[in-house]
Amino acid sequence: MQQNHSILIAGGGTAGWMTACLMAQAWPDAQISLIESPDIGIIGVGEGSTPSLKAFFQQLNIPDSEWMSACNATYKTNIRFINWSPASGNSSYSHPFISQLDTFSEKAFYSNCFSRRMGLDFETSPNKFFFNSYLAKAGKAPITPAHFPFRIEYGYHFDSALLGQFLRTKALQLGVTHWPLTIESVTQEPDGRIKALICNDGRVLSADLFVDCTGFSSLLMQKTLAVPFQSFASNLFNDAAVVLPTAALAHLPVETTATALSNGWAWQIPLQHRTGHGYVYSSAFTNADKAELELRTQLGLVDSAVQARHLKMKVGQLQQHWYKNCLAVGLSQGFIEPLEATALHLVQTSVQIFIDQYQFSQATALQQQQYNQQISERFERVRDYIVAHYKLNSRDDSDYWCANRANTELSDSLLQILDCWYRRHDLDQEIKRQQLSSHFGTSSWHCLLSGYGIYPALVATQDQLEKRPDPYQDLQLDAFFSACLLNFMPQQQLLTIYQGT
Ligand SMILES: Cc1cc2nc3c(=O)[nH]c(=O)nc-3n(C[C@H](O)[C@H](O)[C@H](O)COP(=O)(O)OP(=O)(O)OC[C@H]3O[C@@H](n4cnc5c(N)ncnc54)[C@H](O)[C@@H]3O)c2cc1C
CATH class of the missing domain: 3.30.70 (Alpha-Beta Plaits)
Structure with a gap:
């Protein structure tokens, strides 16, 4: 990044302020400004995260005790899905964030799922194989005491308006300039690049790089640069x-x-x-x-x-996330419905990958193309995981659920995953072959497919199996996780301590 390189972020929602913090920290020599309309509000929803938000705050050296108290935040160890698949026989199952402790149990889970896919009666409830499900059941905070040698993964719940205010303060401390103005029009260079943003007080703001964080209006990318929007409406019906x-x-x-x-x-x-x-x-x-x-x-x-x-909700993504001298981040670049709370994760990923690629040289067409492909693939793979929740449902109480089950608009990647599962092939190998681990990995897919009870009819019960080893029983996972749980304190207690610091 050259000294005096100027970056203008349009929009002060969570995406805008996260972008400002990350770029200001990565490029202390750049002149970074953010313009946000006092008259156009933020979307004001989006209150759950993945563990990437933990990495975000760690990167900025902000402890949980500071920001969680300021944003009325709580910890999140997993999502519990209730009544999605009555045919499974379970009213709910959990999709946990995977922790180091689960290295003891993951393989046992996969092994039992495989046995169950062969029609054998094995324990396959995801809740029983992952430590975070135990934390959730006990209402305990996922914070490890000093003597506990395993890292626990977690996300958060937070008030999105308070988070925006908190991040604004941090961004200003990092040297970002704040313009509380409304953009009235945008001017372009003869080659189409953005030249300047014209504000409601007549001010003209120009920059080398513009970042569109204007939410669903996508003022720079869609409205000005006419970057096409690829809708996901044919396989994600919620709008x-x-x-x-x-x-x-x-x-x-x-x-x-x-x-x-x-x-x-x-x-x-x-x-x-x-x-x-x-x-x-x-x-x-x-x-x-x-x-x-x-x-x-x-x-x-x-x-x-x-x-x-x-x-x-406008569900889909831009065909290009970085086009000419403009990067789109947040709802302006696309949105996949909030089932797995992935939007801020995608914000962070989009900005981090951009920072990694942009800092060393001037942007080339190839760099842009590679970046766009990477981000686009991330959107598509997250979409596929979410589509599977609808496609595989076993509800029959409405046309909606039947239509979702009948949906044939599935990507090749998703079809191959389902095919692998139904054919009883190695799902872990398939996830690796498709390089999906950075999106939703092997454990996430096992939790979903097993939680939904996507299994053939039983051909043998435990009694008939006699000596066939059951890793769940053999490893005594319940006793192991229950003992580990004794090290953790109730979330309420920890949040009270945070408030006192
Ligand atoms: C129903 C729903 C549930 C969601 N749940 C989750 C969730 O659980 N987890 C998650 O990670 N995400 C979730 N999201 C997504 C999340 O809300 C957004 O990703 C996040 O809030 C970031 O939004 P944003 O900053 O892109 O846009 P916005 O919050 O809409 O901000 C847009 C900004 O642009 C500014 N602006 C617009 N036009 C102009 C102009 N002309 N001049 C100047 N400024 C302008 C506005 O003033 C505002 O500051 C959810 C979204 C929806 C719709």
Whole structure:
């Protein structure tokens, strides 16, 4: 990065301020500014993360105790999926973040799943094979005491408005200039590159590099540079959400729940000061009023005066995430519905990969092409994992779920994964062959397929198997994880300690 290189970030939502922090830290010599409209709000949802947010704060040297207290945040060890696949016989299963402790149990899980795929009766509930599920059940914080030798992975729940404010303070401390102005128009060079942003006070802001963080409006990439948008609507049907808060829970869970409803699913995200709820649905199958009523009914809030917010979602991605002298980050670059809370993860990945590639030389067409391909693949592979949740459902209570099951718009990558599972081939090898581990790896796919009960009918019970080894029993995983659990403290207790620091 040359000295005095100037970067102008358009948009001050979570994506804009995360980008500002990461770039300001990576390029202390660059002149970084962020323009954000005081009149156009942020989307104000997006309150769950993956473990990448932990890496983000570690990179910025910000301890949990500081930012979690400021953003009313809680820990997240897993997502629990409720009522997605009644045919599995289980009302719920967990998709945990994988920890070092799970190196003892992962192989046992895969082995048991394989035996069950052969029609043998083995323990295959994901909840029993991963330590984070134990933490979730006990409501304990995933923070290891000093003497505990294994690293635990976790994400967070947080208030997105407070997180934006927190990151703004950090970005300003890192030297970012803040322009609270609205962009009224954009000028371009003769070759189409962005020249300047014209603001509502007449100010003209120019830069070497522009970053579009203007949310779904995608002011620079779509509206100015006319970069085409590739919709995922044919295989992800949800395009709207209704959001409602309730009071904070007395005992704060360390998991997000995702409960299947008649035309989509509802999240529950526990924060320190309130509980976030939202119903993500398809407007082709229900409407806003019905969705709100269904969510209110589920929450026991039919007669409550609590206001609901309704949102539209544009699901898909830009054909190019970096085009000419503009990079798109956040909702402006694309969005995959929030089932696995991957949006901020993709923000971070997009910015980090860009920083890694951009800092050494002037941008070449090849660099741009490689970057776009990398990011596009990440979007597609995350999409595939989420599509599988719908494709494999075994609900028959609405046209919505039947249509999802009948969906044939599946990528080759997803078809190959499902084919591998059904044919009883080695799924771990298939994930490696497709190089999917940086998106959703072997354990995530096993949790999903096993949690949904995607198995053939049993051909033999445990009694008939006699001496066939069962790694779950042999390793005494339940006793092992239960003993490990004694080292961890309840989340409530730890958050109280944080508030006192
Ligand atoms: C229903 C739903 C649930 C979600 N759940 C999750 C989740 O659990 N986890 C997760 O990681 N993500 C989630 N997301 C995504 C998450 O909300 C976003 O990725 C995140 O908030 C970042 O948004 P953003 O900064 O790109 O856009 P926004 O928050 O919309 O910010 C846009 C910014 O651009 C500015 N702007 C726009 N136009 C102009 C202009 N003309 N001039 C100046 N400034 C302008 C605005 O002022 C604002 O500051 C969810 C999204 C939805 C819709």
